[in-house]
Amino acid sequence: MQLVKDCIEMQELAWSKRSSGLKTALVPTMGYFHAGHLSLMRWARENADFVITSLFVNPTQFGPNEDLSSYPRDFDRDFALAEKEGVDILFAPDVEDIYDPKHLTWVEVTELDQGLCGQSRPHHFRGVCTVVCKLFNLTLPVIAVFGEKDWQQLAIIRKMTEDLNLPVRIVGRPIVREPDGLAMSSRNAYLTPEERQLAPNIYAGLLEAKAWVQEGIVAASKILGRLNDFYRQKIPAGQIDYLELVEGKSLQSIDRVCAGALLAVAIYLGQARLIDNILLIPEE
Ligand code: AMP
DSSP states (O other), X not given: XXXXXXXXXXXXXXXXXXXXXXXXXXXXXXXXXXXXXXXXHHHHHHHOSEEEEEEOOOGGGSOTTSSTTTOOOOHHHHHHHHHHTTOSEEEOOOHHHHSOTTOOOOOOOTTTTTSTHHHHXXXXXXXXXXXXXHHHHHHOOSEEEEEGGGHHHHHHHHHHHHHTTOSOEEEEEOOOBOTTSOBOOGGGGGOOHHHHHHTTHHHHHHHHHHHHHHTTOOBHHHHHHHHHHHHHHHOTTXXXXXXXXEETTXXXXXXXXXXXEXXXXXXXXXXXXXXXXXXXXXXO
16 A cells, blocks of 8 residues: 655546546545454445545534544554555545645535534535535545544535536445444544443444334324433433434435434543434435
8 A cells, every 4th residue: 555645646646547547536535444444445446446435633623622633543544444445555644735725615515514414514515515525636536435433524525526516426324333333433432431331322323213213103293302301311421412204315404313314423532523324314
């Protein structure tokens, strides 16, 4: 596996792959790899000719009081894991190389960035879209692979790609979980042993809610009320950021469960802000 740090070198390599007819898949990440990241790389390896994984902790998607400086990093381990998955290039640029001090351009997908995580992280998705757009231009993929764990991010990137006619196919992949159900996340590293024991209840609650729906409960108020009680009881140390029932594509709040209904949650637990989601009824 080749390590590329320089943006110009990356783009030149990407051009040479593209002009020789190879189909590139990009897996954008912020590193500190876990099995969720690796599942995206594996899918890319199986479905494209050439695989680029980007490793870039993007400062513009962090708010002023967020965890940019403490975000977990382990470059050597990440390099070894990506190499083992058969990734061809690990693209790990420096911040100064991605963002010129005179950077003035932002990519924003309006409306979809307002609810859910957008409420407590006002400029987050603007940072994500801008860096993803730049990464597309630097790596020239025909496919880009993202995880459904960040459901809102995936919906926003799909919309950006459609609205800006970007020549990339966006692929969403299922959430990879720990054996006890906790969605894998680099931020799980922040949890104390006690918090780690409570954290699987986030997914347990989502599964409970799915069971209520199967029993015939479809009113959002009822489901959200019950789930709120569940979390207060099972994760007393947690603070709910949001608990919402939305239509999975438009991300609009809904009053009743319908096809494509997504239940999404964000909970602060100690130093970590953990997110998870579940499709209550598959899309038709
Ligand atoms: P991150 O490094 O957290 O920015 O994540 C990079 C990519 O991995 C994003 O597309 C995430 O949605 C995806 N990802 C993160 N956690 C998981 C997981 N548990 N299962 C599947 N994909 C994930």
